[in-house]
Structures are given as C-alpha cells and as structure tokens.
Amino acid sequence: MKLDTTYMRYLTPDDWKVLQAVEKGSYNHEVVPTKLIGQIANLKSGIGNTNKAIGDLAKINLISKLRNASYDGYRITYNGFDYVSLKTLHQHGNIEELENTIGVGKESDIYSCSTKNGEKRVLKIHRLGRISFRTVRNKRDYLRIGKGGSWMFLSKLAAQKEYEFMNILYQNGFEVPIPYDCSRHLVLMERINGFPMRQLYKHHDYKKLYCNLMKFAVKLANYGLIHCDFNEYNIMILENNEIKNVDREKIENRDFIVIDFPQCISIEHPDAEFYFKRDIDCIRRFFKRRFGYKPKKIDEMMLDEDGFGEGYKYGYPVFSRDVERIKDLDVQVKASGYKRKLNNEDIQLQGAVKSFNEGEEIWDSEGEEEEEEDDDGESEEEGGEWEEDEYDVNEEDGDEDQSDEESEEDENEKIIEALSSGMGKLKMDKLGNYILVESDEE
Incomplete structure (x- = not known):
C-alpha cells in the first residue's frame, strides 16, 4: 500500500478529532457507529460539523x-x-518532513524522513497481511493472542515488539540502529549511511567481517535472543567502514549494523537451535558464494576461541557448544519462547516481601532459604532457582495475584466504557495506547 500524505496539510482540527474518534472506536467495533463517533469526538460545533x-x-x-x-x-x-x-x-517533534521511499519489504515499507533540524532518519511502516506474507500470524506467538484482530492491530503489535527489541539491544551496545520513537505501526530509527550486504562484492577484510558477524550472533544468543532472519538482506555495511555518530562510542570499531527484529525468539524456544543454525548457515553460504570463503580446517593445536573462521579454533559457532547465557534480554522483552526464571535477586526480593508480611526470614544472601521451625516444630527448606510454572505460591500470594488481575480488568472496562460513551478522560502514551486520566491530573 502506497503512503499518500497529500491531504495531511489540509485537514482541520475537527477532521483530526473525528479521525482519532474512529480509531478509538475501532478498538471494540469493527464498524464504529456514526453516533458513537460524534460522542467520542465531542466537537464544540455540534453534530453538523461532525457529519461534515x-x-x-x-x-x-x-x-x-x-x-x-x-x-x-x-x-x-x-x-x-x-x-x-x-x-x-x-x-512528539521527531519528524517534520516525509521524503522518498527507500525500500519495500514483504511486511513493511521504508521511508526517508527528516526532523526540524534537517537530521535524516528512517521511518519503517509495518504492513502485515500482504498476500505474500499472511502466514506471519502463525509464526509469531505475540500475534496469536486471540483468534481475532485486524491486520492494522497486528501491525501495531509487530512495530511495538521491534521497537522494544531495538531499544534494549541498543542500550546493551549491539550494532543496531538508534530507535527514536514508535507510534502504532510506525517505528522511527536512525538513518544508516551504508548499503545492504547483498550488494557487497569487495571488502578490504572480508574474513574479519565474517568473524564479527559470527560473534554478533553468538553474543546475541548469550544475551538470550536469536535473530531468526540473520542474512545479507538485514545486515547494513557502513560506508568507509566507520561509524560517525558520536553516540556509538561502544561500537565505533564495527563496520556493520543489523536491522529487522520483529521475529526474534528466546534461546529457550523449542526451535532455538534450529533457527540459530539457520542464521549461521545463511552467513556461511553468502561468504562462500560471494568471496569463495570457506574457513579451512584449523589445526587442533590452535587454542584461540575468541572468534570464528581462519586463525581460530572453530570455523563457525554451534549452539550447544558456544552459546552460554549471560543476560536475560529475552525475559525483559518477553520474546517468543522465553521462560521466566527466578534469579538470586528475585528470590531475595520475594523473601524480603514475605518477611514483611509474615515476620519471617525466607532466604539468605546466597539465595537459599534459612531453616525456620513452624508451629509444629518442623522445618522447611526451599531455595535455588525456580521456574515460574513450578514455583509454589501460598494461598495469600494467590489472593494478591487475583486482586491485581481484577483491578486490571476493571481499568480495561472503564477505558472501553469511556470510548463507547464519550464520558471520561483519556490520554495517549508515546506508543499510542490509551490510559485513563484521573480528575486531579488535569
């Protein structure tokens, strides 16, 4: 679908209010009744201008x-x-002018844009539901929540998930574009001064590039994530092999940037090893086809394991051998297939909360529970890392969880009622979600 912004400058404030009213009503109506549009828009000029x-x-x-x-x-x-x-x-002040089309993918359109200061940026518009890519709903579990949902809503979910991935990866020093903003199905990111790796035919040190790409995949897996589409189409080679952005001090020596993250999964996913191997094989095939590079078998006496390819112990990484979790980014962003595990800090926190409520010390600083005698003189011992599904909670904790769920459901019902009746104040956060505004927050 082609983006046409011709009429944006001609829309009046009333037009924008009505358009946003239709969008709000679409959250719980496939077709928003005309009367409800008027109620949500609540134009001071009356129903006549609403119909106009x-x-x-x-x-x-x-x-x-x-x-x-x-x-x-x-x-x-x-x-x-x-x-x-x-x-x-x-x-939000993050975009002033929309420029030309950069590319069209199977699930998104890429546009060039600029800010008021003339800084060039990239706008990615997610377009899930195209004829050639309608199986996406079955491939990503965060799109399978419920059987319904329009493609616009699913595109919004994919954009928000990609923005979360990019944000946390950039904060952890990975070679990804700087994420600036996200609104519904749009993601605004840094403009990379480079070209896709599929256009790469000459490189001053392609063996080093091969090694760095393999190390990126392993580091990403060590942090808990697998890209699942790690190939020459989603790797940008920087021109002049340098990064000029001063905000990239942590990765200034790198010569590539990795893009496209909505399909990322956790290393706890049942098919994690398969997708990791597929990513590695894509890079190996590209370098063999383009540069005729296939790392030779290394002498067994070679002990350098800080890399892959010629001059190192291994020619390419293997999931079972080289991946070792050091962080839990998959848990933080709730990537597909993640399992929530309690670390020592979680256990200590839960022990502290329980001690406040019951006057007992549950875990010591090592993450192990101290033995305490109960009323019958018997002792209980629990400790170590527990998976959330296997962790036993007492009746009191279950009541607290149920209370939290009920309060969340009540808030959702109030939002739906406010959208339907037009009564009640709502505001929109930076991701395009609606939240209730208390009367004293005006």
Missing part, C-alpha cells in the same frame, strides 16, 4: 463504510491509520 468532517474524511479514503453493514457507521482505513500515526510522531 466524516464526509470529508470518507472522500479522501481515510475512513470508509462497510458494505451490507447492519447499521450506519465507518471504519478507519490503512491510510487513515497512517495519518494518525504520523500526526503523533510529528507532535
């Missing part, structure tokens, strides 16, 4: 009617969804 704005938006295909609908109403189109998302990024 609806007509104007329908003419330029930002909203549309559904044929054979049982009631009068409208739904937002993909182009309308683009408009409200771009409007949010503009209000």
Whole structure:
C-alpha cells in the first residue's frame, strides 16, 4: 500500500478529532457507529460539523463504510491509520518532513524522513497481511493472542515488539540502529549511511567481517535472543567502514549494523537451535558464494576461541557448544519462547516481601532459604532457582495475584466504557495506547 500524505496539510482540527474518534472506536467495533463517533469526538460545533468532517474524511479514503453493514457507521482505513500515526510522531517533534521511499519489504515499507533540524532518519511502516506474507500470524506467538484482530492491530503489535527489541539491544551496545520513537505501526530509527550486504562484492577484510558477524550472533544468543532472519538482506555495511555518530562510542570499531527484529525468539524456544543454525548457515553460504570463503580446517593445536573462521579454533559457532547465557534480554522483552526464571535477586526480593508480611526470614544472601521451625516444630527448606510454572505460591500470594488481575480488568472496562460513551478522560502514551486520566491530573 502506497503512503499518500497529500491531504495531511489540509485537514482541520475537527477532521483530526473525528479521525482519532474512529480509531478509538475501532478498538471494540469493527464498524464504529456514526453516533458513537460524534460522542467520542465531542466537537464544540455540534453534530453538523461532525457529519461534515466524516464526509470529508470518507472522500479522501481515510475512513470508509462497510458494505451490507447492519447499521450506519465507518471504519478507519490503512491510510487513515497512517495519518494518525504520523500526526503523533510529528507532535512528539521527531519528524517534520516525509521524503522518498527507500525500500519495500514483504511486511513493511521504508521511508526517508527528516526532523526540524534537517537530521535524516528512517521511518519503517509495518504492513502485515500482504498476500505474500499472511502466514506471519502463525509464526509469531505475540500475534496469536486471540483468534481475532485486524491486520492494522497486528501491525501495531509487530512495530511495538521491534521497537522494544531495538531499544534494549541498543542500550546493551549491539550494532543496531538508534530507535527514536514508535507510534502504532510506525517505528522511527536512525538513518544508516551504508548499503545492504547483498550488494557487497569487495571488502578490504572480508574474513574479519565474517568473524564479527559470527560473534554478533553468538553474543546475541548469550544475551538470550536469536535473530531468526540473520542474512545479507538485514545486515547494513557502513560506508568507509566507520561509524560517525558520536553516540556509538561502544561500537565505533564495527563496520556493520543489523536491522529487522520483529521475529526474534528466546534461546529457550523449542526451535532455538534450529533457527540459530539457520542464521549461521545463511552467513556461511553468502561468504562462500560471494568471496569463495570457506574457513579451512584449523589445526587442533590452535587454542584461540575468541572468534570464528581462519586463525581460530572453530570455523563457525554451534549452539550447544558456544552459546552460554549471560543476560536475560529475552525475559525483559518477553520474546517468543522465553521462560521466566527466578534469579538470586528475585528470590531475595520475594523473601524480603514475605518477611514483611509474615515476620519471617525466607532466604539468605546466597539465595537459599534459612531453616525456620513452624508451629509444629518442623522445618522447611526451599531455595535455588525456580521456574515460574513450578514455583509454589501460598494461598495469600494467590489472593494478591487475583486482586491485581481484577483491578486490571476493571481499568480495561472503564477505558472501553469511556470510548463507547464519550464520558471520561483519556490520554495517549508515546506508543499510542490509551490510559485513563484521573480528575486531579488535569
């Protein structure tokens, strides 16, 4: 789908309110009733201007009617969804002008854009649901929550997940673009001064590049994640083999940047070893085909293991041999297949909370529970790292969890009621989610 922003400059404040009202109503209506649109928009000029704005938006295909609908109403189109998302990024001050198309992928469109200061950035627009890529819903578990959900909603989930991956990887010093902002199905990131590795035919030290790419895959796995699409199309080779951005002091010696992360999985995933091997094989095939490079069998006396390829002990990494978890980024971003495990700090925290509630000391500084005699004079001993599914909670803890779930459900019901009735104040966070605003927060 082509992004057309021709009419953005001509939309009035009333038009924007009505368009956002249709989007809000779409969260619990496939077709938003016209009366509800008016209630959510709540224009001071009355129902007349609301109907006028609806007509104007329908003419330029930002909203549309559904044929054979049982009631009068409208739904937002993909182009309308683009408009409200771009409007949010503009209000955040992160984008001023949308420029030319950089590329079109199987699940996204890539555009060049700039800020008020003229800084060049990249805007990625997720477009899940294209004919050639409709199996994505079955491949990513965060898109399988429930049987429903429009492709616009699933695109929003994919964009938010990619933004989370990029954010945490950049904070941990990985060679990824700087993530600037996210709004619904749009991700705004750094513009890389380079080209895809598939266009690489000459390199001053391709053996070192091979080694660094293998080390990237292993480091990523050691931090708990597997890319799952690690190939020449998602690796950007930097021009002049240097990074000029001063914010990249941690990785200034690298000569590539890795992109495209929505499909990342945890190393705890049942198929983690398969996907890791597939990523490694993609890089090996590329270097063999493009440079005729196939690392020779190394002398068994070679002990240097800080790399892969010629001059090192191993020609390429193997999941079972080279991957050793040192961080839990997969848990932090809830990647597909992750298992929540309690480390010593978690155990100590839970012990402290329980001691406050019951006046007991549960775990010592080593993460092991101190032996305490109960009322019957019997002692209990628990400790070590536990998986959440296997961890036994007492009745009191279960009541607290149930109370938290009930409060969350109550808040969701209040948001839905506010969207449906138009009564109640809502605001939007930086990711495009709606939250209730208390009366004293005005």
